[in-house]
Every structure is written in structure tokens, then in C-alpha cells.
Amino acid sequence: MMRLTTKQTTLLVLALLIAATPFFFPSAFYFRVGSLLFVNGVAVLGIVILTGFAGQISLGHAGFAGIGAYASALAPVHLGLHPAFAALLGAALSAAIAYGVGRPILRLKGYYLAVASLGFGILVSMVLSNEAWLTGGPDGIAVADLGLRQALGALGLKLSAPEFWYFFCGLCLLIGAWLALNLYDSPTGRALRALHGSEIAASTVGVDVARLKLQAFVISAVFASVSGSLLALQNKFITPDVAGYMHSIELVTMAVLGGAGSVLGAILGAGILTLLPQVLTVFAEYEQVMLGLVMMLVMIFLREGLLPSLLRQFTGRGA
Amino acid sequence: MSLLSVEGLGIAFGGLKAVDNVSFSVNPGEIVSVIGPNGAGKTTLFNMISGVYMPKSGKVKLSGEEVTGFSPHLLARRGMSRTFQNLQIFQNMTVLENAIAGFHLREKGSVFADLLGLPASRRRSRKAQAGARELLARVGLANAAELEAGNLSYGALKRLEIARALALDTKVLLLDEPAAGCNAVETEEIDHLIAEVAASGVAILLVEHDMKMVMRISNHIVVLDHGVKIAEGDPATVARNPDVVAAYLGTQAQEASHAHG
Amino acid sequence: MLTVEGLRSRYGRIEALHGIDLHIDSGEIVTIVGANGAGKTTLLRCLSGLQPISAGQIIFRGEALATTPAYKRLKRGLAQSPEGRQIFTNLTVEENLRLGAFLFTDDRVDRDMENAFQMFPILKEKRNLAAGGLSGGQQQMLAIARALMGRPSCLLLDEPSMGLAPILVQQIFDVVKSMRDLKVTVLLVEQNAFGALSVADRGYVMETGKITMEGPASDLLADPRIREAYLGI
Amino acid sequence: MPELMQFLLSGLTVGAVYALVALGFTIIYNASDVVNFAQGEFVMLGGMITVFAFDAGLPLPLAALIAIALTAAIGVALNKLAIEPARGAPVVSLIIITIGASIFIRGVTQLVFDKQLHRFPAFTGDEPIKILAATILPQSLWVIAGAVVVFVGLWLFFTRTLTGKAVLATSNNRLAAQLVGINTNWVMTLSFALSAAIGALAGVLVTPITLTSYDLGIALALKGFAAAMLGGMGNPKGALVGGILLGLFEALTAGFISSQYKDAVAFVVILAVLFAMPQGLFGRNSVNRV
């Protein structure tokens, strides 16, 4: 077919945006904001898979971001691992923990699942802030340098730190989006969306509902973990806030705001909630008021989330 | 050997024995209908056979192997599929995707292949899609393939469920009121479809209140009342059974069934 | 009693009703038959105010209903037993019925409930159980009984016989007939066209969002086109 | 064991606070399946408005009444301006609206009032009451009594009144609710008013104990939510029992095991309970036949 598939279009749009916007950046600060957006985007993609596709709500995903972040901080110090491998270790650890935790809690539905996952997230952030001997406590801990920037520099590709993290996180986001889009239209993705619609019907067509939910949970935990690692590595410093429930709620909000079922939409949501505080600082003490207002207005007028609602307006059907 | 057999199946809700000691069997290519008044326990029987409810007593056997209380996806793997009296549609998906979901067991592979979009995964998806389109055509929904399933009318949804249930390599098909919400002509189309499926060697268990249809296509009829089997036999015998007439058919319907029996 | 003129309605961009005209006189029983997706349910949803209309008029007892919100239409006398039954699954059978008479607090509520129980004794047996546990047919009975609890002067029934055992199908049509004595107007949407046309005074045939035929029920019942397309005879 | 008694009294105090917040969740949830994330802000408003009205010289009871009435009005406004216009939106979208509302209310509060901590005097003094070698503050008794009264009120509302049933019907099936003549918009408005008033009442009762500030709502809402889920969402009995149990777990853990991990232990207990009873202690298993 000559026509691009939705997947190809989405990836192309995303890649173009990541590559082209730096030309319009007035200062290096924008690279920082961009890279934060991408970091959040990676975590939100996990929410898209878990919540948008499979319909399972988690209010504890920041817990996995915390695991990824602290693995990146601690493994180099205590295990002598290179930070990159530490991040991978974090992802593996998150996957393993998600597997263990997911089994019991995914039997719960709706708000009960939400509160159970919330409990998990709080548990993680408590351990991170109470076990100060290991984690540095509530005030956080320093993180080793990834070293990739220097390596690239040696190869002749000289980037400032914000630039490097912008492109590196952008690349990670692109890969994440590619994976999520692959999943959407695959047998597994369809089965996930099916069990979202009706668990009983899904199981009568042969979907192993428990197992599939667990898979989605594990995959989304890995996304969150990678996001946490990226944040820790680029900040070179991390505090337990990364695992806090506010962050979990923020991730879900990003996904829903942009359109939880849509990959590009959720990234858009991450973008809005990342950029908004930067834009709204001009309102000084009115910042919170504006933030709350924007969130409400988006959801009132674009009730299925920004992107799906807009697409529906333009094409008469959903994304 | 019968494909599906049920032995002494029973379940209770609170104090109510919704199904009590029911036994029967279905052979390949055979259409067995379960009829009975509202609340007789037909749907509950289906729910036990298909693994939605755990029976309190009795056995379900598939090709001689006991599968009592197996979860639905395990039964699906053994060739059982069903439709629902209360529609269970994947509302958030298109009509086509609903039908493709029916092919889940055939199209699924490893998650990693799916995540990476490996050619094998895409190939399986394409195959399932082709199969799904064929099925949609068979139930008359070819034109609706790209619509969101939530946009279909009731009768269309009913047929979509049938398509989805047919997608698997079904050996045993459970249909719970497939013709509800369809008019006489539409019902007849469904009739043909069911007969065709049965002819291909599938064992069909049917619940339906449309007596014309039941009398026309059943090889064997089981009558439930208050959870208990009160009669069984071929359509003509059952239709004449005074208990069945009194509890279920009523006089008018009996006339109708004679007219076509 | 009820007049519909040029009624159009759409789901998003797709129009489901392309200008429906029909009228029902007081005390009449009128049926609508039509294939799956013809728009019967959509029409009833419009009449009850559950579905926005994009053009046309609904005049009920001399008043235009277009802007009347759904919940006020029962007060005007318009009740519906909807497609898919739409019972309150988490509430008990009795609570469902009581809510059917939400607008009333007089003694008649209890009497009406007794009547409902008489009509469908199984509901009395299950009065204190969650309605979600009822069998399909039992839920259908509940939906019809609940609509009657609202003391309608015009009753809209969307496939009331669906999922009911033959013996009850007869009974439902008897109930419909009995509405005539109670001076309740009935608009009956049915797939069981034979049964519906047998009790109705007049009938309409609907195809893809339009009325294509109308007339006295007996005429329609005898019409060969109808017999072929809807009765399968 | 005098410690045990003290731990129990502490747990009861804190538990009653959670129970009051959890009770506030029930009405809106029962009307719409929405967990109102701004519920904590209602509690905060109850406290803050009372503080400022009291500081302005009004007698405490009047200040409290004003706070409850104003908060109820804000609840109604929230429904009319944000929830009702979004009618038909998926439940998650509505939840995000309530999160937005909570941020908004917090923002306005810090503008109108300030960002400092506040309290007003306990209703009946600070003289501790001795119970078996342990002590409890009189205000704790007020909170406990408040929780019980609100519980009884809600329980009667949902089981004995037609309006209460109409609320349940609205969330169970909004379409059918309209068909039986229920003005579902009005039900929502009523629910927001009642929930907000209960929240504000909670704020009035607990502020002498917990203090208040513009951002106190988040933590309270979180605990209240957990308590409500433990008991079974939507059931007043669940809210009361869940709240008190949560408070007791925390106090007993802090007393006997580790004060650092008391919240964690509380959550682990919740997980264990949900594992055995996926609908919470008193949550009804909604029957949906297939």
C-alpha cells in the first residue's frame, strides 16, 4: 500500500518533531524541558499499554520508576556496574517485582486495583526514604555519569549535556513508541484490548486473561523503570519523590489527558503536563489555579483525551 | 463417542438450586437444544459448561476428558466456544477486530514478537484478519467491518458474537439465544448458518426460545424446569409432552410448532 | 396523542433516522416492525429523550417535546421498556419496581407493585434479590413491569418479547392488549412481527431509517411483501 | 497494658478522621462511580474557612456553619461547571476533572487565604480524658461522634429513602434512571452538595487535631480513599469500619512494630484483605450475568 499506516505516520511525526524542534530553541534550557518531556513520555507509554489497552488502572507506577532510578544510582556504587547496565538491571528488577506483585493484585478490578497499586508505590517510596543507609534517605542520592556523552564526544559528536539528554531520551521515546505501536495492532495488543472490553468474552476466545494482564503489567513496569533510570542519569541526583504517589497520579493524568488509548495522544499528554508548569510560571501565584483550570477544560471539552477527541472532530471517528 | 457430555451437573445460588443433576451429551454434527421457562437454568448450565461458573456437583467431559471447572480459556483451547445471552462485545474495538479476536488462539505468538513487530507476528495477524472478514461476510456484517462495535444495532451485535464464536477451530459451540432480537427472516438465516456449522462436524448446544427454529433444526431437545431436566427427546416427542406444553410452550406456540414441525 | 414529524437523528456523522413521520391516536396500539439496524430503537430513544434529534418534531398530547429532558417525559406520561432491559442490576427487584414509580408516593404504588407481582409471580419470589442475578427473561419481565409502575398514558416497548419463553410471549401480548382497556396507548417495536401485528391496531414498517409502509395491522399481516420480508412465510 | 489502650485510643482518633473522609467519598461515588479526588479539598475548605471566619471574630459554631454551607456551594459549583458539562465522558476523564479541581481549589485557597498552618480551639477544651491509664482529647470524641452520626445518616439515606435509591440508580444505570423520571443532573448536584458538606464537616471536626493548611487535603484524601476501599467503596458501613481499622493498624504498628513503616504495614494489611475479599470488607459484589 502506498498509504502510510497509522503506525508509520505516528512514528514519522514523532521523529520529525524530535529532530526539528531544536532548531527553534532559544536557549539550551529547552533541551532540558524536551528531555524531561521524553522521560515522562516513556513512562506514560507504559500506562498506555496497561490502562489504555488493557483497561487496568495503576496508581503505583512511579514505584517502578523509583526502582529504575535507584538501581541506576546504587548498582554502580555497590555492584560496580556501568550505569547503563545498572539501568538494565533496574528494568529487570522492575519486571521481576511487577511479576511478583502483579499476580495477586491484578485479580482486583477498577478502584480496588488502583488502591492496591497505590499501596505498592507507597511501599517502594517508603523503603527508598526510610532505608537511608542504602538510599541516602529522603534527601536523595547522587548518580554516576552515564559516560555516553563523553564517548560520543571522543567519536567527534560533541553535545552539551542538555543536548545529549534531549536526543538520547528522544531516541528512547521513539523506540518506546515503536514498541507500543507494534503491540497495539498485534495479537497480544488485540487480546489486551479485548479483555478491556469483556474479560469473560476474552477468555472464551482463548485469552488467558490473568497471564495477559500480568504481561501488560510487567511491560508497563519496564517502561516506567527505564523512565526512572533516564531521569536519574540525566539529573545525576535522585530523591524518593520519583516514586511518590504524586508522580504516579501525574503519569496517569498525562495519559488520560492526551488520550490513554492512543500512543501519540499520551505523549502529547506528557508534553502538556511537562510544559505547562514552565509556561504557567509567568502567572506566579496563579500557577496552580491555571493548571487546575487547564486540566478541567481539556477533559470537559475533549472528554476522550486531547488527540482522540480532536481526531474524532476532524474525521468523524476515533483514533 | 460424544464430544460433549454432562453428568449430574448442579449449582445453587443462595438457597436456590439453579441447576440440579442435569445430564446429557452432544455428538459431533449434532444440534442439541436446551429449552425451558425463563429462569429454568439454561444460561447457568452454559456458564458451568463453559467454565464461567464452578459447578457444585457433576462433571463436564470433552471428548471423554473431564474438564469440569476448567477456566474458559483452557476450554477454548480444547475447542469450545460460546455466545452470550447478555452481549459481551469488545465495545472499544472495531467490528473486524472483534472478529479477529476470535482467532486469538491461532494468531497468538510470543509477546516479544508482538512488541518487536516481527514478520511472523504480522503474518499471523494478516491470516486472522482474512479469516475474520470471511466470517463477517457469513453473518452479513461485511459492510460493517470498520465500524466501532459499539455503533451496531442489537441484532447486528448478536450476529457479531456468533461470528466471533465461529472463528476458532470449534468442536463444541454453545449458543445462548442466538436469534433473540432478530425477526423471522433473520432468524432463518441464522438457522442456516447453524445447520451449516453442525454439518461440518461441530457439536452444537443451543438455547433458544424461538420454537420454530428449535423444532426445525434440533436433533435432540433437553427440557429444563426449575433447574431439573423434565423431558428430552426428538422435537416431535418433546413438543407433544404435556408437561412441556404446560410449563413452557403454552397452547398457541404449540400450534405454531405443529404448523412447521 | 403522539405525533412525530420529519424526525431526524444522528450518531456522530451518521444519520440513523432520515425523517420519520408517524402518529398514534389515544388508546391505540401501534407496532413498528423492521430489520436489524432499521432504526427502531433509535426512534424510541428519541421519543424518550435519550437521543438528541437533529430535525423534526415530537408532539405528545399537544405539546412539543423536543426540548423536554428525558426525566420529565415520564411525568408527561411517556414510559419506556428499553432495549437491552436496562434494569438496575445492583438494586433488588423490589427497589427496581419502586423506582419505576419514582414520581409517586401515594398508596397506589403498593397496589401497582402487587399487580406487577401478579403479572409476573417470579418477580415476587425474587423481590429481595439483586436484579442483576435474574435470568435474561426474568430481567425482561422486570423491565416491562418497571415501565408500568410509572403509570404511563403512552407506553413504548422495545422488543418486549425478546428472551421470553413462548408461554410468556403470549402473556406479554395479552398484557399489551389489556392496555387498551386501561386506555394506555402503546407503541410496540417487535421482531415477532406476527405476534405484534396480531395485537396491534395499526403498524409501520421501517427500513434503514425511513418509514416505508403503514396501515391497519390486519392489512400488513396479509401483505405478501411483509409476509415474505418479516414473517418468513 | 496501658500502652495498648493508648494505642487503641490513638487508632480510634485517627481512624475516625479517616472514616469521616471516607464517608465523604461515598455519595458522589454512589451517584456516579467517580472517586472524587477533590474530596480532600472539601475537608480542607471546611477547616480553612472556619479558621478565617473564626479569626474574623465570628463565634465558632457560626464560622463552622458558614464553612459547611460555603463548601457545599463550592461542591455544587464544581458539579455544575465541570462535571455536568462533561456528561457522557468516561469515568477516568471525570476523575481527571476532579484532580484538576483539587489543584484548582488548592490554588484558589492559597490565594484567598494563605499557605500557613492553622487551627482553631477544640470545641470543648484540651483537658485530656483518662480512660484506663490512657488519655484521649475531648476533640477526638467529637470526631468519633461525628463519624458515627454521618454514618448513621448516610446509612438511613441509602437504605430508607427513595432519594437515596435514586442516587444508587443513577450510578447503576443513568439511562434507566432518566427513564423512571429521576433528574440525574439534580441527583449529581445533590451528591456533590452532600459530599462537600460532609467533607467540610470533617474538616471542622478534625482541624483542632490535625491542623489545616491549603494543601492538607491530598494526604487526607489518600488515606480516606484507602480506608473506603478497605471497607468496600460506596458502602457507608465500609467507610466507617475501613477508616477505623486503618487508624488502628497504623497506631498499633507504630506502637508495637515500627513507626517508620506504619503506613506501609497499613497498606500491606489492605492488600491482604483485598486479596481475600476483592470487593473490600463490605463491598457488594455487583452481579452482572452474561
Place this chain on the structure above:
Amino acid sequence: EIKIGATVSATGPASFLGDPEAKTLEMLVEEINAAGGVNGEPLKLVLYDDGGDPNKARTFATRLVEDDEVVAIIGGTTTGTTMSIIPVAEDSEVPFISLAGAIEIIDPVKHWVFKTPHTDRMACQKIFENMKKNAITKIGVISGTDGFGASMHKQCVAVAGDYGIEIAADETYGLQDADMTPQLTNIKGTAGVQAVLNAGFGQGPSIVTRNYSQLAVGLPLYQSHGVASDGFIELAGAKAAEGVRLPGTALLVAGLLADGDPQKSVVMAYKTAYEKKTGSAVSTFGGYAHDALRILVDSIGRAGSAEPEAIRDAIESTSGLVGTTGVVTMKADDHLGLDLSAFRMLEIKNGGWTIIE
């Protein structure tokens, strides 16, 4: 025009620290500009609210240096936010004066990083000195699990031995907890405890104090400098707070300072101006911001230039600058410039502060 940047936690869990900090900075910059600015140039303050989120703080710090191109940064209301700003300041070589407590901020010394509040370790030392004087050797500690509480707890544990003090009971509470009687009951029940120390800020210490009185523990109660504000007495209730001791700054007892006290005029001036401007009582925390800005302005003045490097050097050579916390004299190996004498041991008597040394 000289651009200086600030990111403080004007909202979020530390807002009652960050809010007076923000207001103080705005007020002082206005004052300074009205008086002709620094080196004849007006100051421009770019102020961001990080909400107490370290990640946001880092982003705003980046924005301050990269986008706003400020010559120095004040801020980091909490240790967490401060620690995440530090790498930005160090990388982009901009002087940074923190308003947070933990000793890690300046120990080891970081080239570009300074701070104004006493360290938490100093607070512990000051308290222990007083305990020693009162022959207290065995204490119970209860601390908040937040950054401030945990960090101070750690420092107190580290230095307790120096004063011959044994920590016999050790409890914690969460930032938003409503009742601490179980923890206090355990401390009360620990044999031989002679005093209790509470490390924490926010509502926790008020509730601890109230519960302490409810349980009639009857031992001396020490609080940290994290509660040093008039609000504390009001929140805890004068009766419950009676007898509470804590290390505080001159600001809190401005009126009680001896006339010859070098800090008197500075704190009175700040107090009067702040209270007139905002209508609310001064807090110690606003004082930290006051001192930071004073140090910065003084340094820019002495440096005669608004180059970051020059400013940094000038800050490091700050000497005898009178602030609200004390008299500041920085050195290359001391980026705080305060000693224990700058702390005043205060006790609450009859609902007001008194100096007990």
C-alpha cells in the same frame, strides 16, 4: 540590570518555609532597587516555585542559568531540592546560596555552593549542650520521616556521643500524621529517659507537642529550629508548648535582644518591614532568604562586578555580615560562616519566647 535567580518551594509540602522566603526576596529586591540598586544597577529577581519537587527545582535551576542567564541563584528551600540544584550550579559555574538545613550541602565544601541556615548538626550540638548543662544523659528522639527530620536525626545520632548522651528511644512520624501518641507512649515507657528531642518541621512538631502534653510525659521537650516561629506556639497551644526549648535565631526574639546586640537593628528592620508588607508574622525561614540576599548583594557590591566568578569569590570572603541568623564570616573551607553562638537557646514561657542563656 543585574539578574539574580531564585527557586523556592512556595507551594507544596514545604510551602510554609518557601512562601515567606519568596515574599522576603521580592520585598528586599524592591527595597534595594528603591534605594538605587547595587553598584548603581537595579536588581532583577527571577523567581520560580518548584513546589518542593527536586526534579522541578533542577529544571528551574537550568532555566535560570540557561534561559534567564542569572548571575547567581538563591533557593532550594529543602535539602532535596538543594541537592538537585547543586549539579546545575557546579556545571554552569554560577554561585548558589541554599536555604536548606542539611550539613551535606556545604560539607564537603563545594566551590559554588553556600548556605545560610545553621546546619542541622549545629542544631543538635546546641541542643545537646543545653542538655548536658541540665545533666541529661539519656533521651528519647522522635523525628519526622521527611528530609529535614531524617537528616537532623542522622546528625544528632552522630554527635550525641560527643556530649555523653545516649539515645534510648527512637521513633518517627510522617509529615502529615494526625496523632503521635503511640510513639510518645513508647518513649515515655522507656526506662531512664530524661528528655525528648523532636526533629521535624511542619504540623508534626505541633501535634507532637500537643500529644506530649496530653500524655503528661512531664520531661523536658526539645524542638528543632525547624519550628522556630510564633505560629508554633499558636498551633501547639500555649499551654502545651509551655517549657518547650529550641535553638532559634535572633529574629524570633527580636524584641528581647539586648540593645547592644549587633543583630538587633537588622532583625528589627526586617521584621518591621516584612510584617508591614505582608501582614503576617516573620518566620525564621524568611530570615534565611533575607540573609542569602544580603550576602549576595553585599558580595556583588564588593566584587564591583556581576560576573559569577567574581561574585563567588566575594561571597567566600564575606566577613562580619550581620544577618538574622547570626554574624556571617565565610572562608574557603566554610561556606556557612556561622558558629554555635549564632544560635540562641529559647524556651517558651507564658506563651512567649524567652532567651535562656
